[in-house]
Amino acid sequence: MQDSLRAPGRSLLRRRLKQYRSIYLMILPVLVYFLIFSFYPLILGLIQSLQKERLLGTPQFIGLKNYEALFRDRNFLQALWNSFYIGSTSLVINIMMGTILALSLNELRSRPAKAAVQTVTFLPYLFSWTVVGGVWIYVLSHNGLVNGMLDALGLERVSFFTVPAWGRPVMLFTNAWKQSGYFAVLLLASLVGIDPEVYEAAHIDGASRMQQIGRISLPMMLPTVKTLLLLGATGVLRNFDQVLIMSRPAIKDKVGSVLLFIYEQGILKMKIGLATSAAAVVLLATFLIALAVRKASRYEGSLYD
Amino acid sequence: MKKTGFRLLSLMLALLMALSLTSALAEANGEIKILTNVTGGKDDAEMLLFAEALGKAVGAKVTMEKPAANYGDVVMQKLGAGEVYDLIYLNAPQMFYLQEQGALTDLTDYVKASPILSDTAVIPADEWEQVSVDGRIYAGFNKTEVHRLVNINKVVAEKAGIDVDAIEPTLDGYYEVMKKMKEVGGEGFYGLNAVIKDAWDLQPWFASAGLKAGQVLNEDGSISVPYATEAAIPVWEWLAKLYAEGLLDPDSLTGSSGDMRGKFNTGKTAVVVDWAAWTGLYNLNAGEAYPEQFEAYPLPGTKGPDGNYMLARGDASIWVVPANAANVEGAVKVLEFFATQEGGELLSLGIEGHDYTREADGSVTFTEVGRSHNKDHGAPFPVSRLYKDPIGFPPNVELAMSYLPYASIQRSDALTDMYRQIVAKYGTQIVNGTLSGADGIAAMQEELKAEGVIK
Numbered sequence: 001m002q003d004s005l006r007a008p009g010r011s012l013l014r015r016r017l018k019q020y021r022s023i024y025l026m027i028l029p030v031l032v033y034f035l036i037f038s039f040y041p042l043i044l045g046l047i048q049s050l051q052k053e054r055l056l057g058t059p060q061f062i063g064l065k066n067y068e069a070l071f072r073d074r075n076f077l078q079a080l081w082n083s084f085y086i087g088s089t090s091l092v093i094n095i096m097m098g099t100i101l102a103l104s105l106n107e108l109r110s111r112p113a114k115a116a117v118q119t120v121t122f123l124p125y126l127f128s129w130t131v132v133g134g135v136w137i138y139v140l141s142h143n144g145l146v147n148g149m150l151d152a153l154g155l156e157r158v159s160f161f162t163v164p165a166w167g168r169p170v171m172l173f174t175n176a177w178k179q180s181g182y183f184a185v186l187l188l189a190s191l192v193g194i195d196p197e198v199y200e201a202a203h204i205d206g207a208s209r210m211q212q213i214g215r216i217s218l219p220m221m222l223p224t225v226k227t228l229l230l231l232g233a234t235g236v237l238r239n240f241d242q243v244l245i246m247s248r249p250a251i252k253d254k255v256g257s258v259l260l261f262i263y264e265q266g267i268l269k270m271k272i273g274l275a276t277s278a279a280a281v282v283l284l285a286t287f288l289i290a291l292a293v294r295k296a297s298r299y300e301g302s303l304y305d
Numbered sequence: 306m307k308k309t310g311f312r313l314l315s316l317m318l319a320l321l322m323a324l325s326l327t328s329a330l331a332e333a334n335g336e337i338k339i340l341t342n343v344t345g346g347k348d349d350a351e352m353l354l355f356a357e358a359l360g361k362a363v364g365a366k367v368t369m370e371k372p373a374a375n376y377g378d379v380v381m382q383k384l385g386a387g388e389v390y391d392l393i394y395l396n397a398p399q400m401f402y403l404q405e406q407g408a409l410t411d412l413t414d415y416v417k418a419s420p421i422l423s424d425t426a427v428i429p430a431d432e433w434e435q436v437s438v439d440g441r442i443y444a445g446f447n448k449t450e451v452h453r454l455v456n457i458n459k460v461v462a463e464k465a466g467i468d469v470d471a472i473e474p475t476l477d478g479y480y481e482v483m484k485k486m487k488e489v490g491g492e493g494f495y496g497l498n499a500v501i502k503d504a505w506d507l508q509p510w511f512a513s514a515g516l517k518a519g520q521v522l523n524e525d526g527s528i529s530v531p532y533a534t535e536a537a538i539p540v541w542e543w544l545a546k547l548y549a550e551g552l553l554d555p556d557s558l559t560g561s562s563g564d565m566r567g568k569f570n571t572g573k574t575a576v577v578v579d580w581a582a583w584t585g586l587y588n589l590n591a592g593e594a595y596p597e598q599f600e601a602y603p604l605p606g607t608k609g610p611d612g613n614y615m616l617a618r619g620d621a622s623i624w625v626v627p628a629n630a631a632n633v634e635g636a637v638k639v640l641e642f643f644a645t646q647e648g649g650e651l652l653s654l655g656i657e658g659h660d661y662t663r664e665a666d667g668s669v670t671f672t673e674v675g676r677s678h679n680k681d682h683g684a685p686f687p688v689s690r691l692y693k694d695p696i697g698f699p700p701n702v703e704l705a706m707s708y709l710p711y712a713s714i715q716r717s718d719a720l721t722d723m724y725r726q727i728v729a730k731y732g733t734q735i736v737n738g739t740l741s742g743a744d745g746i747a748a749m750q751e752e753l754k755a756e757g758v759i760k
Contacts, residue, residue: 053406056406141555162733164739249502249726249733250730250737252730253730
């Protein structure tokens with residue numbers, strides 16, 4: 001009797017698998033790739049976070065002791081806060097700067113000028129932080145371009161990498177310089193997708209250009225902004241390259257990121273247990289941040305909710 | 306005809322037997338697998354030659370692997386994956402991380418049983434303290450770690466009317482020297498360049514207060530950091546004074562040792578503190594400009610209250626034998642070989658017939674390849690104190706090495722990196738005026754205690 005009740009469900013599943021088998025077969029290699037190279041290492045990492053590391057020999061299961069040590073470590077807590085502060089502030093700044101850049105580009109009538117500005121602003125995104133960081137370290141150095149200009153204006157030189165108060169502004173500014181062009185490209189794509197008749201109708205109704213931007217362009221860009229916010233939220237805690245290249249001892253307390261902490265503990269000091277437990281915390285925190293951003297931005301809501 | 310054939314066969318058999326005996330002898334010590342970073346050939350082809358030469362010397366088949374980059378990552382990955390090596394190149398702090406995990410072989414008994422390694426004329430007894438934990442030895446040496454000392458641009462000094470051998474060995478004395486040299490040095494010239502972000506090259510200045518670099522183990526078993534005591538305040542304030550008066554290159558707070566060396570070698574700095582070997586390298590790198598336009602001249606720095614100089618030697622670069630090594634005896638044979646004259650020649654001059662040729666009278670002539678390698682195949686100053694350099698040192702290195710008796714080993718342990726970060730963090734802020742000397746030292750002490758560096 002029960003078998004006959006279950007039978008319709010099973011046969012439905014079988015029918016679906018048969019019907020879409022070519023699609024499932026196409027997905028299979030990607031799924032296997034992710035299982036082997038993403039999920040399996042993830043599971044291994046979680047297991048290692050519950051062990052006392054031994055590079056050679058059998059590791060010892062110690063339960064949550066690595067996590068206890070982690071949350072007692074002032075450096076980890078500071079790094080977690082630095083990552084969240086710099087990551088989230090950078091995301092907001094990059095979206096704002098990207099929006100301003102996209103709107104400005106959209107107003108340019110000259111195609112060559114538009115292409116030139118777009119290329120110049122997008123180029124920094126293509127370079128690695130090794131190059132970008134090296135350039136800005138030089139530009140912001142005591143005898144660099146910026147201090148040279150300050151000197152010429154009769155102002156006092158600034159030690160950007162040796163005064164803690166300047167640590168975060170430097171990271172935020174250089175991150176915006178590198179990333180804004182990329183955000184602008186994506187936002188510009190959403191802008192050019194807006195039906196020109198909407199603008200024409202607004203123009204006929206007497207709306208000024210600024211009003212058109214405020215009442216048409218910005219709301220129509222909102223879905224793209226939401227997507228960028230959600231994608232960016234998953235990367236809030238993942239700043240590593242920039243900090244590794246540009247951090248210096250005096251500012252490290254303000255800019256040292258949680259991934260840098262994991263690198264130092266796991267790779268330099270070979271404390272795998274501590275490093276993997278920190279990585280697990282980052283994973284959980286990223287999940288919570290993405291969930292919160294999705295809810296706050298009403299990601300699946302419509303424009304008129 | 307029959308006789309000839311028989312003779313030929315006998316000869317072939319004898320040859321075969323000789324070959325078998327040779328290869329048996331050659332591999333009497335089995336196979337030795339080495340993971341190396343600095344030591345060895347400069348490229349893949351030379352690495353094979355190096356391994357062959359080493360194998361012949363120790364009677365084993367030697368294979369050497371040298372990762373192209375990210376050596377620390379590679380060591381971790383290989384050990385974590387269970388790969389078997391007999392010798393791995395490390396620096397001293399890394400040894401402590403691995404020893405804590407039980408990943409290293411205790412070499413104490415092997416060292417005691419070795420007539421070479423236990424000979425204190427070859428390796429002084431106190432050297433082994435660098436690679437010991439609780440009295441047990443966990444590594445052998447790659448080279449003799451030399452000291453860091455003051456290097457002064459002699460040409461600019463003479464232009465400023467300074468006799469480099471008559472400089473007053475005090476902070477004030479060097480201040481006056483830097484000031485005079487800056488006046489004649491031209492635009493962009495600084496009196497001193499340092500690498501304060503790594504806090505590794507300040508010992509000659511802290512010597513003026515009798516303060517040793519690093520973490521010091523006291524008689525009562527406690528550990529202190531002399532650079533973070535009240536007695537260190539005048540030295541930090543001296544550095545701050547140099548910074549405020551434009552005598553200390555501001556890039557000293559953020560730049561690397563490569564930046565420092567580039568500026569000194571191009572005549573942009575009066576004084577730096579660097580390894581004794583670099584005195585020679587600076588002069589070699591100057592090419593034709595040496596000695597008329599550039600000469601790096603070594604000095605022992607400032608004298609302490611007891612009238613003595615105080616210099617620091619570097620963290621040992623070492624070889625460890627992993628706990629899962631297949632051939633510990635073979636690995637120890639390699640460590641013994643490195644501590645001999647022949648081993649020293651392989652590690653410094655390079656491979657005979659490739660890097661250099663030996664004449665009938667025993668003298669050595671570099672090939673073009675060998676000359677470009679600057680006598681450094683991992684050990685510009687080999688392990689053995691009895692080593693006799695067949696070629697001699699680059700300009701002024703012998704004078705730099707004459708100050709070695711003033712140098713002592715800087716203690717390393719698992720918290721050495723933390724010590725450097727904290728001292729550099731607050732040292733930077735004292736020097737650039739963000740913190741006063743007293744506030745900076747107080748903050749340094751607090752954080753060093755919190756991290757367990759000061760006990």
